[in-house]
Amino acid sequence: MVFASLTFLYFFLPLNLILYYCSNNANYRNFILTLFSFVFYAWGEPIWVFLLIFSATVDYLNGLFIEKYQGTIWAKLGIISTLIFNLGILFFFKYSGFIYDNVNAIFGTSFQFPKYSLPIGISFYTFQTISYVIDVYRGEVKAQRSWMKFMMFVSLYHQLVAGPIVRYSHIMNEIDTRKFRIRDISGGITRFCVGLFKKVAIANIAAELVVKYLDNPELSSLSTGEMWFGVIMFSIQIYFDFSGYSDMAIGLGRMFGFHYHENFNYPYIAKSATDFWRRWHISLGTFFRDYVYIPMGGNKKNGYLNLFVVWGLTGLWHGANWNFIFWGLFFGILIMLERLITFKRINKVPGFFLRIYLLLAVVLGWALFYFTDSSRLLTCFKSLFHVTDVPWWDYSLTLTIKENIYWMILAFVLCMPVYQFLVVRYRKVLLERNSNSLYWTGIAFSIFLLVISTALMVGKSYNPFIYYRF
Amino acid sequence: MSAKKFHKTSALHLIIFSAVLIICAILFFAVPKINISQMENRKLTPFPVYSWQNLENGSYLDSIDLYVADHFPFRDRWVDLVDQYRNAGGIKDGEIAIIENDNFSMESTDSTKLDSVDLNIVQDSIKLDNAKLGSAKGLMIYDGMGIQIFGGSNNYSKLFASVINDYRSTFDSSINIYYMGIPAHGEYYMPDDYKKGNSESKNIAFTATLLNPQIKSVFIADYIKQHRKEYIFFNTDHHWTDLGSYYAYQKFCEAAALKATPIENYDIEYRGKFLGSLYQLTRDQRLKEKGDSLIIHKIRNKYTMKVLDNPKNYTKGSAGQMYYKWNNTYGCYISGDLPLERFDSDVKNNRRLVVIKNSFGNALIPHLVQNFETVFVIDYRYFQGSIYDLVINQNITDILFPIPAFSSNTVSHVQRIKSILKITDAKKSSQVANLQAQKEYPKGTIFKVQICSSKEHKDATYYLLKNIPKYTEYQHKNYFLYLVGNTTTYSEADKLRLQMVDAGYHDALIRGFLNGELIK
Numbered sequence: 009m010v011f012a013s014l015t016f017l018y019f020f021l022p023l024n025l026i027l028y029y030c031s032n033n034a035n036y037r038n039f040i041l042t043l044f045s046f047v048f049y050a051w052g053e054p055i056w057v058f059l060l061i062f063s064a065t066v067d068y069l070n071g072l073f074i075e076k077y078q079g080t081i082w083a084k085l086g087i088i089s090t091l092i093f094n095l096g097i098l099f100f101f102k103y104s105g106f107i108y109d110n111v112n113a114i115f116g117t118s119f120q121f122p123k124y125s126l127p128i129g130i131s132f133y134t135f136q137t138i139s140y141v142i143d144v145y146r147g148e149v150k151a152q153r154s155w156m157k158f159m160m161f162v163s164l165y166h167q168l169v170a171g172p173i174v175r176y177s178h179i180m181n182e183i184d185t186r187k188f189r190i191r192d193i194s195g196g197i198t199r200f201c202v203g204l205f206k207k208v209a210i211a212n213i214a215a216e217l218v219v220k221y222l223d224n225p226e227l228s229s230l231s232t233g234e235m236w237f238g239v240i241m242f243s244i245q246i247y248f249d250f251s252g253y254s255d256m257a258i259g260l261g262r263m264f265g266f267h268y269h270e271n272f273n274y275p276y277i278a279k280s281a282t283d284f285w286r287r288w289h290i291s292l293g294t295f296f297r298d299y300v301y302i303p304m305g306g307n308k309k310n311g312y313l314n315l316f317v318v319w320g321l322t323g324l325w326h327g328a329n330w331n332f333i334f335w336g337l338f339f340g341i342l343i344m345l346e347r348l349i350t351f352k353r354i355n356k357v358p359g360f361f362l363r364i365y366l367l368l369a370v371v372l373g374w375a376l377f378y379f380t381d382s383s384r385l386l387t388c389f390k391s392l393f394h395v396t397d398v399p400w401w402d403y404s405l406t407l408t409i410k411e412n413i414y415w416m417i418l419a420f421v422l423c424m425p426v427y428q429f430l431v432v433r434y435r436k437v438l439l440e441r442n443s444n445s446l447y448w449t450g451i452a453f454s455i456f457l458l459v460i461s462t463a464l465m466v467g468k469s470y471n472p473f474i475y476y477r478f
Numbered sequence: 479m480s481a482k483k484f485h486k487t488s489a490l491h492l493i494i495f496s497a498v499l500i501i502c503a504i505l506f507f508a509v510p511k512i513n514i515s516q517m518e519n520r521k522l523t524p525f526p527v528y529s530w531q532n533l534e535n536g537s538y539l540d541s542i543d544l545y546v547a548d549h550f551p552f553r554d555r556w557v558d559l560v561d562q563y564r565n566a567g568g569i570k571d572g573e574i575a576i577i578e579n580d581n582f583s584m585e586s587t588d589s590t591k592l593d594s595v596d597l598n599i600v601q602d603s604i605k606l607d608n609a610k611l612g613s614a615k616g617l618m619i620y621d622g623m624g625i626q627i628f629g630g631s632n633n634y635s636k637l638f639a640s641v642i643n644d645y646r647s648t649f650d651s652s653i654n655i656y657y658m659g660i661p662a663h664g665e666y667y668m669p670d671d672y673k674k675g676n677s678e679s680k681n682i683a684f685t686a687t688l689l690n691p692q693i694k695s696v697f698i699a700d701y702i703k704q705h706r707k708e709y710i711f712f713n714t715d716h717h718w719t720d721l722g723s724y725y726a727y728q729k730f731c732e733a734a735a736l737k738a739t740p741i742e743n744y745d746i747e748y749r750g751k752f753l754g755s756l757y758q759l760t761r762d763q764r765l766k767e768k769g770d771s772l773i774i775h776k777i778r779n780k781y782t783m784k785v786l787d788n789p790k791n792y793t794k795g796s797a798g799q800m801y802y803k804w805n806n807t808y809g810c811y812i813s814g815d816l817p818l819e820r821f822d823s824d825v826k827n828n829r830r831l832v833v834i835k836n837s838f839g840n841a842l843i844p845h846l847v848q849n850f851e852t853v854f855v856i857d858y859r860y861f862q863g864s865i866y867d868l869v870i871n872q873n874i875t876d877i878l879f880p881i882p883a884f885s886s887n888t889v890s891h892v893q894r895i896k897s898i899l900k901i902t903d904a905k906k907s908s909q910v911a912n913l914q915a916q917k918e919y920p921k922g923t924i925f926k927v928q929i930c931s932s933k934e935h936k937d938a939t940y941y942l943l944k945n946i947p948k949y950t951e952y953q954h955k956n957y958f959l960y961l962v963g964n965t966t967t968y969s970e971a972d973k974l975r976l977q978m979v980d981a982g983y984h985d986a987l988i989r990g991f992l993n994g995e996l997i998k
Contacts, residue, residue, distance in 0.1 A: 009539075009543075013543050013546075013547075014543070014546045014547050014550055015542060015543050015546045017499065018499055018502050018503045018506065018546075019503055019546070021499065022496060022499040022500050022503060025496070051539045052536065052539075053536075054533055054534055054536060054539070055534065190485055190488040190489050190492065191484065191485070191488050193488065193491075193492050194487075194488035194489075194491040194492060195488075197491060197492065197495045198491075209563070213564075213567070219934075223933070223934060225933050225956070403672065404674075409568075410568055410569050411567070411568040411569065412567050412568040413567075413568040413569060414566065414567050414568050414569075415567030415568060416568075444483075444487075447484075447487040448487075450487075450491070451487070451490065451491045451494060454491070454495065455494060455495070455498060458495070458498060459498075459559070460559070460563055462502075462556065463556045463557075463559035463560045463563065464560055464563065465547065466547060466550045466553055466556035466557060466560070467556060467557050467559075467560030468547065469544065469547035469548050469550075469553075470517075470518060470557050470560075470761075
């Protein structure tokens with residue numbers, strides 16, 4: 009199931025809230041949440057839900073085992089087996105096709121790999137359980153004794169399929185005892201509605217424009233302007249899609265008493281690639297930092313090698329294709345260059361130019377990210393830099409921009425911390441002056457977002473036919 | 479604000495939010511469900527039938543999502559709200575817009591919609607050096623009128639001309655055959671400053687040069703252009719008005735040595751305003767504002783109209799209406815798109831006509847009934863019989879192909895026109911044809927029926943797939959083909975193809991696979 013669906017919003021969520029809050033019993037609540045999470049997952053993956061349960065059970069047992077033999081060789085074996093197991097299933101499902109393709113391409117063989125559908129969220133939950141077992145091994149957290157609670161941690165539908173990658177240590181207290189705070193629920197509702205709006209009212213519309221331009225079968229006929237527009241729209245789409253999803257996850261978490269860490273912090277206002285990755289998909293960046301980069305020696309030993317390994321892996325995590333690896337390495341290079349130039353010198357450059365540099369780098373990065381087909385990627389870059397015989401502009405692009413101009417302004421503004429800005433500046437003033445109307449506005453705002461989002465979700469089913477069709 | 483007050487407003491927030499969700503959920507169950515959406519001209523998704531297989535492949539639960547969305551309470555209002563949101567998103571140029579809608583770029587049923595089949599897959603026997611993808615390349619909205627952008631090319635014309643030439647060589651030269659290529663809005667109304675796409679009239683003229691000289695080409699573009707200031711094309715619908723078709727009729731009469739009825743000799747009936755297909759497709763505000771009116775020019779001749787139910791029986795059928803009472807859109811002419819209709823008029827001139835058409839021909843038919851003793855009307859997209867059989871058994875003297883350039887440049891349409899010729903006894907021929915077709919494939923070929931194709935992957939929620947319980951996807955080059963069925967005999971596959979055609983997949987075609995690979 010996905011959050012941006014009517015079934016989820018109007019049936020699954022209210023039913024879940026009602027059943028959850030109708031009893032005070034902690035075990036009952038955990039059970040309800042786990043049950044609903046399984047249903048949520050099984051809605052899209054009726055078979056692979058068993059893989060999720062199996063994999064989580066293995067990690068649950070491993071955690072207990074490692075804790076029992078802490079400090080002995082057995083614990084080490086436990087951690088190795090965990091890594092082999094989790095990365096093994098990840099490789100099997102996500103990367104084996106890619107490896108086969110490459111082996112076949114290099115050696116001219118024709119091995120046929122049985123194709124499986126990729127289990128949804130596998131990249132997220134395997135990382136989540138890996139971090140748990142490593143934390144147990146390092147003695148940073150205590151192993152969870154209750155299978156049910158551990159299951160709930162792994163399968164919580166808020167973050168199961170699209171993150172953030174929640175660390176066990178962040179919510180371990182809340183797994184045991186969650187406090188019911190009406191303020192949290194209200195805040196969670198607003199956060200959820202904002203995320204939903206970002207997804208359906210911005211990302212989905214940007215996606216239509218992306219398809220129109222970047223999926224054009226005659227890509228080489230696009231003007232340079234259209235190509236830039238397409239790539240910028242993809243930058244809008246991916247940010248609002250992903251951060252909207254994280255907003256919804258955080259909002260849902262709060263409705264049920266969980267507090268997940270932020271996953272995005274206005275990445276498009278960053279001033280350097282280093283800064284960008286502190287703001288983009290934070291839970292992934294910190295995962296690689298804490299579980300790969302630092303254990304490898306960080307910047308103390310083989311700093312640059314470590315850097316490239318981490319960024320190659322970061323790229324690979326996003327998808328089983330070379331373009332993702334190149335995309336990761338592209339950021340690795342930028343970060344290396346930034347280190348070589350040193351931050352002292354960079355900070356002397358006016359912020360405006362730094363932001364332009366970063367946006368350009370990120371947008372070009374997204375082009376690299378988008379095209380899994382190398383010939384189309386090349387066509388795209390040729391057109392972006394106008395080194396091929398295409399027009400600079402097409403009048404239909406002027407029309408497209410005009411027809412979406414207010415929406416585009418909204419999207420660009422929402423990439424910036426306007427809300428935070430307003431809160432800092434005016435909240436106190438408004439609170440003192442007219443507190444009631446401020447809260448009413450807040451409530452009305454979230455309902456307004458909900459209504460618009462619902463309309464867009466219903467509207468998605470609108471499929472007119474010129475001729476009658478059964 | 480005090481903590482208590484804060485607490486209160488937060489609680490209120492929860493109550494309002496839950497109320498919205500729960501009320502909608504209750505209304506969903508309480509409001510009676512409709513099965514057909516008038517607005518969209520389609521059947522709404524029914525509640526899925528449970529089976530283990532459906533559950534396992536995820537289509538059961540996906541269909542529930544579609545069912546919920548299709549039957550959401552006050553769905554029409556929500557869709558209107560989407561229009562408002564989208565309209566508020568920017569400045570709509572009062573004059574012009576270009577729309578590249580998914581509906582234009584996917585293979586689909588209608589003549590005017592695009593067929594994105596890779597030509598190299600479909601017709602390897604015909605060398606197409608520049609395989610462009612189908613004929614409609616989007617829609618331009620100019621001055622409140624929807625104008626489809628033509629993407630056809632001369633390569634398509636070759637295929638179409640060869641099919642019409644087949645008709646010519648099949649029938650005795652005493653039978654007249656006419657080709658009337660119909661250019662749509664773009665020919666007359668596309669602004670010079672914003673020219674997009676290819677020229678339809680040039681494409682039609684090129685097609686005519688490829689035809690057997692014994693086929694009479696009826697050129698209508700220049701003549702209709704003289705009347706471009708009259709109401710000859712709808713603003714919001716992809717068809718011409720019956721006035722537009724009247725001018726085409728005049729040109730046809732010239733070519734066929736007939737006397738066209740003067741326009742004064744028609745009775746005019748005003749049926750009121752409507753919004754046509756292009757509005758339904760785009761829901762564009764400018765089209766809505768301009769709108770359309772249905773003004774019918776009724777003929778005064780006495781005639782009978784029969785809707786023939788059996789493709790082999792050319793006399794028995796139920797009575798039909800020339801100007802269907804209950805439909806106040808273009809769909810009123812000859813009661814819409816029916817496979818086979820017969821008109822007998824009070825004219826006595828020993829001329830009997832067969833019209834092989836799609837919906838564009840509908841408005842033309844009433845005019846033609848004034849000049850022939852009998853007119854048989856075939857919608858090639860739905861007709862299951864044999865044109866050969868009809869022409870021979872009914873002493874036909876004239877055959878007319880009034881075909882829009884959009885359709886003659888769409889491979890699946892041309893294939894349909896070819897397939898209904900069916901020389902010799904229809905049934906026998908189809909068996910023979912199937913046997914022959916089977917021989918063209920290697921032993922061990924598995925036949926499947928392609929229902930649609932796309933340049934990108936589509937899942938079970940895609941509108942052309944969502945009512946298909948079991949289909950397979952096959953990737954060929956950059957295309958994804960969606961297939962049903964699995965049989966070793968061509969005739970079985972042909973039966974399935976016909977079923978799919980009946981179910982609305984008019985472009986369904988048979989594909990052969992050997993060892994899992996597509997046979998070209």
